[in-house]
Structure formats: C-alpha cells, structure tokens
Amino acid sequence: MRRIAIVGAGQAGLQLALGLLAADYEVTLVADRSPDEVRQGQVTSTQIMFHTALDQERELGLNHWEDQTPPIEGLGITVATPDGVRRADWMGRLDHYAQSVDQRVKMAGWMEEFTERGGHLVLRAAGVADLEALSRGHDLVVVATGKGELSTLFARDPLHSPFLTPQRALSAAYVHGLGPRLDHDRPGLSASFVAGVGALFVLPSYTTSGPCGALLWEAVPGGPADVFAGVRDPGERLRLILELVERHTPWEHARTAKVELTDERATLTGGYPPVVRHPVAELPSGALVLGAGDVLVLADPAGAQGANSAAKCATAYLRSIVEHGDGPFDREFMERTFARYWDTAGAAITRFTNTMLAPLPEHVQRMFMVANEYPEVADRFVNAFDDPSLLRDWFYQPEEMARYLDDVRMRGGAGAGA
Ligand SMILES: Cc1cc2nc3c(=O)[nH]c(=O)nc-3n(C[C@H](O)[C@H](O)[C@H](O)COP(=O)(O)OP(=O)(O)OC[C@H]3O[C@@H](n4cnc5c(N)ncnc54)[C@H](O)[C@@H]3O)c2cc1C
Incomplete structure (x- = not known):
C-alpha cells in the first residue's frame, strides 16, 4: 500500500486525504489544531463554493452539511459610484446552487471522519525537519x-504574481438575524462594488450554531473602509462593518x-498579497515535496475562488496520484x-481574481x-464563478x-447567449 503524507488540514489537504483513504492509500495527515480547536477557534473565511467544487465533495461523500446549509441560488451585483449612485444593480441566476459552510464546521468534521476512516492524524505545527522525516517514511509528501x-x-x-502587497483589507463577521434582500427574487450572495471604497459581500452561510449570514468587506487599502487595523474586539469589528454598510452600501442597511x-x-x-508559486x-x-491549494495559488477573496480552487486542486491531485499507480512520485x-490543476482551473481563477482587484x-x-x-448577460457572468x-x-x-x-x-x- 502506498504511503502519502499531507501537511495541513484545510479544504485542499483534507479533501485529498479523505479521497486517498477511499482509494486505499495509507495516509498521514499533519494538522496544527485538533478538531475541537478548529471548531471553537476563529473563523477563517466566508467560502462560498460553487457547483463544480461542491460536486467534487459529493463524489467523495463529503457533503454532510448540504441539507442544513441555505442554498445560494443567485449572485447579486451592484456597482455604485462613491456617492452612492447605483449604475448596475441586478441578480443573476446560478444554474446550480452554491453554498457556504463555515470551515470551522467542515474541517473539524472532516478531520474526525479522517481518523474514523483509518487515517493517521498527527497534531503538530510541522516544520522543515518534520517534512524531512515524513519524506523518509512516505512515498509522497504534499x-x-x-x-x-x-x-x-x-x-x-x-509571471503570475503581479502584486507584492495586499490588494484589499479584509474584515468579515458571521451573524444571526440577517434579513433577505427584498429586491432580489431568490436567495443569494450579493456583492456591492463601490468605486474607491471596495466591495461588500453578504451571503447566507452555515456555522457551528446553524444557518446564519456572513458579511465581508474588501476595502481598498488606504480608502474609507480600511478602518480595521488594530481593532481586536469582535463587537467593535461588527459595529464598524455595519457603520460602513450604512455609509457606503445603504441598500444593504435595512x-x-x-x-x-x-x-x-x-x-x-487582515489581508495578504495574492501569489502563485512553483509546485x-x-x-x-x-x-x-509537492504544494497544494493556497500554498501554490493564493487568490484574494474578491473573486470568491480560493476554496473552490483548493477543492479543484485536491481533485486533480487525487486523480493523478491514482492514475500514476506504482510510478515514482518524482519531480516530473x-x-x-x-499542471493538470493549473490548466483546468488555477490559471483561469488567477486571471479572473486579479482582474476583479484592478479598477474594473x-x-x-x-x-x-x-x-x-x-438577464441573460447577468446569468452568463454569474455562472462563470463556477468555472472562470x-x-x-x-x-x-473589449471587442468580443x-x-x-x-x-x-x-x-x-432572447435565447441562450453565445
Ligand atoms: C475573508 C475570506 C473570505 C473568503 N471567501 C472565499 C469565498 O467566498 N470562496 C472561496 O472559494 N474562497 C474564499 N476564501 C479563500 C478560501 O478560504 C481559501 O482559499 C481556502 O480555505 C484554501 O484552502 P487550503 O486548504 O489551501 O488552505 P487553508 O484553508 O488555509 O488550510 C491550511 C491548513 O493548514 C494548517 N497549517 C498551517 N501551517 C501548518 C503547519 N506548519 N503544520 C500543520 N498545519 C498547518 C492551517 O492551520 C490550516 O488548517 C476566502 C478567504 C478569506 C480569508
């Protein structure tokens, strides 16, 4: 039986680890936190995931929260001037619903499942010496x-990393009590882009206490919504998020x-510069050792792609490993x-996300x-979030x-569009 070690228990690492277990590999997973620490820890993302990535989870039988999690049936886009004039304001219909499951719920649950299915879970923050030890005892280290x-x-x-500094200052909160957006005809994520300020994302999600909402500000650094540096108190963070909503996106205020x-x-x-790394x-x-997920393709949340990207990376890696049989896990x-992941997903995700960070x-x-x-234009655009x-x-x-x-x-x- 081939032995594979994976360091990091996030979307990429856990999905790959569980897929390999199902394919009868002996898998060691190194995680820096226990399932309970993850479940009771800080939120890490707002992670809307679209149909292709969700289907990859379904194929592995990992969609445990699908029935409880509110479906996201459309993406609402509002584009406004700094003084609040809404030049675009519509909702596109997704062909298949998207969902957002708090990673505290999902990763804690998947980690427990990993040990239940016979995986070997090691709890430690791995360093280079650990990678060396793992590579001596395993056929492949990811x-x-x-x-x-x-x-x-x-x-x-x-070549694929145009930024050296964070392009957005992020601030997110999971909340109860979020109402529907009354001018939208279906439940969805709404994204409001305000020139010079940044973007607000509002979406339904599912967290440790059940269905909820999530708010994410993507502030232009140095702009009027970049106000969270040094603010540690959760209540104060929420107060600031809501103050920005009222001032810059009043259509989301009520x-x-x-x-x-x-x-x-x-x-x-927080915030981080998007980057692509050699594998x-x-x-x-x-x-x-082989990198995976955000280690290699770190996208700003502006394009809502990172978790989808990590899932697609795990799927491509799983298929390649299984198809490789007893072949050597060498550099080639x-x-x-x-390249299989980059050509089918990573490159398009990187291009799309970086485009959404520049002035439109x-x-x-x-x-x-x-x-x-x-509406067909709206639908065409929003469905590309599933596959950029x-x-x-x-x-x-511009000509096309x-x-x-x-x-x-x-x-x-009329008609289906080009
Ligand atoms: C605010 C925000 C909103 C986002 N919204 C979206 C969205 O709407 N849609 C979307 O698709 N993506 C979104 N993302 C991105 C998405 O969350 C990430 O791209 C995705 O989680 C990456 O998965 P990963 O497995 O590669 O890495 P991670 O999820 O970061 O997992 C890595 C794991 O490794 C652990 N680890 C780190 N160092 C060590 C070590 N030395 N030893 C052992 N373990 C270690 C970490 O603790 C973590 O558990 C968002 C991100 C943020 C920050």
Whole structure:
C-alpha cells in the first residue's frame, strides 16, 4: 500500500486525504489544531463554493452539511459610484446552487471522519525537519498549509504574481438575524462594488450554531473602509462593518441593521498579497515535496475562488496520484500533477481574481450596466464563478464583449447567449 503524507488540514489537504483513504492509500495527515480547536477557534473565511467544487465533495461523500446549509441560488451585483449612485444593480441566476459552510464546521468534521476512516492524524505545527522525516517514511509528501509559513519553501512565480502587497483589507463577521434582500427574487450572495471604497459581500452561510449570514468587506487599502487595523474586539469589528454598510452600501442597511455575531470568534480582519508559486520544493536533504491549494495559488477573496480552487486542486491531485499507480512520485510527476490543476482551473481563477482587484475595465462596467436590462448577460457572468475559464472568450476582450452585447440587444435578450 502506498504511503502519502499531507501537511495541513484545510479544504485542499483534507479533501485529498479523505479521497486517498477511499482509494486505499495509507495516509498521514499533519494538522496544527485538533478538531475541537478548529471548531471553537476563529473563523477563517466566508467560502462560498460553487457547483463544480461542491460536486467534487459529493463524489467523495463529503457533503454532510448540504441539507442544513441555505442554498445560494443567485449572485447579486451592484456597482455604485462613491456617492452612492447605483449604475448596475441586478441578480443573476446560478444554474446550480452554491453554498457556504463555515470551515470551522467542515474541517473539524472532516478531520474526525479522517481518523474514523483509518487515517493517521498527527497534531503538530510541522516544520522543515518534520517534512524531512515524513519524506523518509512516505512515498509522497504534499504541503497544503495555506498561508502558513511553509508556503515560502515554494518559489514565487513572478509571471503570475503581479502584486507584492495586499490588494484589499479584509474584515468579515458571521451573524444571526440577517434579513433577505427584498429586491432580489431568490436567495443569494450579493456583492456591492463601490468605486474607491471596495466591495461588500453578504451571503447566507452555515456555522457551528446553524444557518446564519456572513458579511465581508474588501476595502481598498488606504480608502474609507480600511478602518480595521488594530481593532481586536469582535463587537467593535461588527459595529464598524455595519457603520460602513450604512455609509457606503445603504441598500444593504435595512436587512443588516439588527444582526448579532454568531459567537465571540466569528470575526476576522487582515489581508495578504495574492501569489502563485512553483509546485515543487526541495528540502535540505534533496527530498522533494509537492504544494497544494493556497500554498501554490493564493487568490484574494474578491473573486470568491480560493476554496473552490483548493477543492479543484485536491481533485486533480487525487486523480493523478491514482492514475500514476506504482510510478515514482518524482519531480516530473509533481510538475505534471500541478499542471493538470493549473490548466483546468488555477490559471483561469488567477486571471479572473486579479482582474476583479484592478479598477474594473470600462467594457466590464458597460457589461454590468447592460445586465440591468438583459438577464441573460447577468446569468452568463454569474455562472462563470463556477468555472472562470468560461470568461476567456468574451470577458477580457473589449471587442468580443461589444460583439456579444450587441448580439444580445439585437435579439432582445432572447435565447441562450453565445
Ligand atoms: C475573508 C475570506 C473570505 C473568503 N471567501 C472565499 C469565498 O467566498 N470562496 C472561496 O472559494 N474562497 C474564499 N476564501 C479563500 C478560501 O478560504 C481559501 O482559499 C481556502 O480555505 C484554501 O484552502 P487550503 O486548504 O489551501 O488552505 P487553508 O484553508 O488555509 O488550510 C491550511 C491548513 O493548514 C494548517 N497549517 C498551517 N501551517 C501548518 C503547519 N506548519 N503544520 C500543520 N498545519 C498547518 C492551517 O492551520 C490550516 O488548517 C476566502 C478567504 C478569506 C480569508
């Protein structure tokens, strides 16, 4: 039986670990926190996940919270000027619902399942010496430690990493008491982009105390919503989040006015520069380890892609490992395995997310406005969150976009679109 070690118990590491167990591999998982510590710890993300990634979890029988978690049937987009004029304001319909499960719930549950299914769980914050020891006792070592320090073992890929500093200052809160957005015709995530300020995301989620809402501010650094540095008190963080809602996105004020934190650990603040890294790191002994998930492709939450990306990475790795049979897990295998994920998901996710961080190009702003009148444009855009490669042939090219929008107008918005 082949032995595989995975360091890091997040979306990428745990999904891969559970998939490998199901395929009869002997799996060691190194986690820096126990399931209870994760469950009772700080929130880590707001993680909306779309159909493709959710389906990959379903295939492995890991969708344990699907029935309790509110479905996200549409994505609402509002684009506003700094003085509050809403130039675009609509909701696109997702072909398949998305969902958000608090990672405290999911990762704690999956970790327990991992040991129940016979996996070997080691609780420690791994360092390079641990990676060396793991590589001596295993056929393959995968490093899936997210934004943790071990990611710096993997060389930065400057070609795909245009940023050196955080592009957004993040502040999030899980809340009870969130009302529906009355002008939207289905439950969904609403994203409000305010020029010069940043973006507010409001979505239904599921946390340790049941269904809830989540609020995430993505503030432009130095802008009027970048006010969370040094604020540690959870209640004060929520108060500031709501104050910003009232001032910059008043259309979200009524339904958020009475929310309360789900628990004392339900807030986060921070920020990080998006980065892409090369997939293979060489340890001092010469042993090679393979990165996964955020270690290699760290996207800003602006595109709501990171957890989806980690799931797709785990799926690509699982398939490559199984297909590889008894072959050597050498550098060639590692690079080919990462390329499978990068070519099918990582590259498109990186391009889309980085585009959403720059000031929105004029042709994209125009598309958002046309979508006010033509739901098929809205639907086409929001369904690309499930697979950003669907944007390649129209979203990035002003001429293609103009042709598509002209075509929609000529058809009067009827038909399935290009
Ligand atoms: C505010 C916010 C909102 C987000 N919203 C979305 C969204 O809407 N949609 C979406 O798809 N993505 C979103 N993301 C991104 C998403 O959460 C991440 O991309 C995803 O969780 C990455 O999974 P991962 O397994 O690669 O890493 P992680 O989830 O970071 O898991 C890594 C694990 O490794 C552990 N670890 C670290 N160092 C060590 C060590 N030395 N030894 C052992 N264990 C270690 C960590 O504690 C952690 O448990 C958001 C992120 C943030 C911060």
